[in-house]
Amino acid sequence: MNSVRPPEWGYSIAALAGAVVLWAGFVSLFDVPAYLLPHPFEVGRRLFGNPGLYADAALATTVTVLVGGATGTLAGFLLGVAVGEVPTLWRAFSPYLIAARVLPVVAIAPLLLIYFGTGFVTGIGFVALMVLFPMAVSTAAGFRQTPQAALDLAASVDAPRHRVLLAIRLPYAVPDVIGGLRQSATLAVVGAVLAEWFVADSGLGYLILVAAENVRPDVLLAALSVVFLVGFSLYSAVSLLGARLRRAGG
Amino acid sequence: MRRRQAEAPAIDVRDLTVRFDDVCALDSVSLSVDPGEFVTVVGPSGCGKTTLLRSVAGLQSPTTGEVRVGGDDPESAQDAGDLGVVFQSHTLFPWKTALGNVTFLRTLAGRAPERGRARERLVAAGLGEVIDASPRELSGGQRQRVAIVRAMHLGASTLLMDEPFGELDELTRYDMAASVLDSWRDSDRTVLFVTHSVPEAVLLGDRVIVMADSPGRIVDSVSVSLARPREQATMDTTAFTEQVADIRQILRQHRTTQAGR
Numbered sequence A: 001m002n003s004v005r006p007p008e009w010g011y012s013i014a015a016l017a018g019a020v021v022l023w024a025g026f027v028s029l030f031d032v033p034a035y036l037l038p039h040p041f042e043v044g045r046r047l048f049g050n051p052g053l054y055a056d057a058a059l060a061t062t063v064t065v066l067v068g069g070a071t072g073t074l075a076g077f078l079l080g081v082a083v084g085e086v087p088t089l090w091r092a093f094s095p096y097l098i099a100a101r102v103l104p105v106v107a108i109a110p111l112l113l114i115y116f117g118t119g120f121v122t123g124i125g126f127v128a129l130m131v132l133f134p135m136a137v138s139t140a141a142g143f144r145q146t147p148q149a150a151l152d153l154a155a156s157v158d159a160p161r162h163r164v165l166l167a168i169r170l171p172y173a174v175p176d177v178i179g180g181l182r183q184s185a186t187l188a189v190v191g192a193v194l195a196e197w198f199v200a201d202s203g204l205g206y207l208i209l210v211a212a213e214n215v216r217p218d219v220l221l222a223a224l225s226v227v228f229l230v231g232f233s234l235y236s237a238v239s240l241l242g243a244r245l246r247r248a249g250g
Numbered sequence B: 001m002r003r004r005q006a007e008a009p010a011i012d013v014r015d016l017t018v019r020f021d022d023v024c025a026l027d028s029v030s031l032s033v034d035p036g037e038f039v040t041v042v043g044p045s046g047c048g049k050t051t052l053l054r055s056v057a058g059l060q061s062p063t064t065g066e067v068r069v070g071g072d073d074p075e076s077a078q079d080a081g082d083l084g085v086v087f088q089s090h091t092l093f094p095w096k097t098a099l100g101n102v103t104f105l106r107t108l109a110g111r112a113p114e115r116g117r118a119r120e121r122l123v124a125a126g127l128g129e130v131i132d133a134s135p136r137e138l139s140g141g142q143r144q145r146v147a148i149v150r151a152m153h154l155g156a157s158t159l160l161m162d163e164p165f166g167e168l169d170e171l172t173r174y175d176m177a178a179s180v181l182d183s184w185r186d187s188d189r190t191v192l193f194v195t196h197s198v199p200e201a202v203l204l205g206d207r208v209i210v211m212a213d214s215p216g217r218i219v220d221s222v223s224v225s226l227a228r229p230r231e232q233a234t235m236d237t238t239a240f241t242e243q244v245a246d247i248r249q250i251l252r253q254h255r256t257t258q259a260g261r
Helices: A008-031 A039-048 A051-085 A087-099 A106-114 A119-144 A149-156 A161-199 A203-213 A215-250 B047-057 B074-079 B099-106 B115-125 B140-153 B172-184 B199-203 B232-234 B237-255
Strands: B011-020 B022-032 B039-041 B064-069 B082-085 B160-163 B190-194 B209-213 B217-223
Touching: A008 A039, A008 B064, A008 B074, A039 A051, A051 A087, A051 A119, A051 A161, A051 A203, A087 A119, A087 B074, A106 A119, A106 A161, A119 A161, A149 A161, A149 B082, A149 B099, A161 A215, A161 B011, A161 B099, A161 B209, A203 A215, B011 B047, B022 B047, B022 B064, B039 B047, B039 B199, B047 B064, B047 B160, B047 B190, B064 B074, B074 B082, B074 B237, B099 B115, B099 B140, B140 B160, B140 B172, B172 B199, B190 B199, B199 B209, B199 B232, B199 B237, B209 B237, B217 B237, B232 B237
Parallel strands: B039 B190, B039 B209, B082 B160, B160 B190
Antiparallel strands: B011 B022, B011 B064, B209 B217
């Protein structure tokens, strides 16, 4: 032990604790009624009084996030590689890939409902669509920014295209691909919660919807904090994976 | 390794013209380099010297004219791993060590990496301390040294260098030039070396090709009369200074013809 500096996460824990104290103080001081903003203890009591409910909901949401996220990021990655590698495809499709990012997926949800009904597949499709385009754009951008000198060097020994793709373009694209994955991690959670508003009868999104309809802000906030936890865990996992990938670096 | 025909020039450029849209980068350029010769190319920015080098490397197709390397077209030379190219910058792969960068070009060319030999070459180039360092831990000079070792390690008989010391400071660049001369002396390699520094061109070359711009063309070919081996001290001799002055004079003449624009 030669340092008195607290660890990085110490600051965020302190910030969270501070926010909870402020919240508790605000509620107690101004006597805010529980149907508007419950005391943090109330939310905690909800959460730990019936942990099974929240754990089941979290599990259902996590499955949607993982399956939909994996499908969407994989498809987005492959699409991005194709578009990034073939200039003609880039010219043809890049405007739509970029424009697709401003399209709210909520607006596409009714179409998915028509095609796939109100089941699991629609939720998966929704999450996948949410991450598909950002992932494709990040990947394509990564593959397109290989320095010209590196490509010239490969050309000067007539390196075969697949070797250039795997041994040069891919490693240069790794930081952007990781960026795409991190973005996807958070978007996938948002997508899953949104999807559950439309199609599910379980999951954290569904719980939030039911809580809102019954004016139960305590349940709603408890569910939200679990959403936060799920999203944060996923983001951290992807970041860790990314750091490893970057170290391994091709 | 490919066998060169004894008579064939190592590099043979005939009536090479390269146009980008309506800009004439090179206008009917002819150049012949003998096997084992060290030829340097000087000229102002935009005179097409890099285009000339890229054409020889097979990275730029001629609009008209012909380029031969060892009697073959540049694509065959690429395929045979017979062209070692060193660029000005951004040439090391950041995720590979110095050693990894040196062997990687051979891997790209589909050859055995020969790590042991690569190590020896790095040590011989004074890079023994940084064999396993990543490029960001190296100085600019060390990076270019690694890039040069990499081109040597490919085993190509022709080395093409495009202002390899362009981003280095004055002192480092003459150190580098001296070390290039050292490793060239021990080999039978042909070198085509592009630079905008006249002293560098004179110090290194058997012959200095002088180019002018608008359109890019060769205006003179000056044999360097300085004895070899040359080292940095060579630059302090009168013979050297005079040779540099001569070439500067040629460059100036061809610039004044454009001064009215």
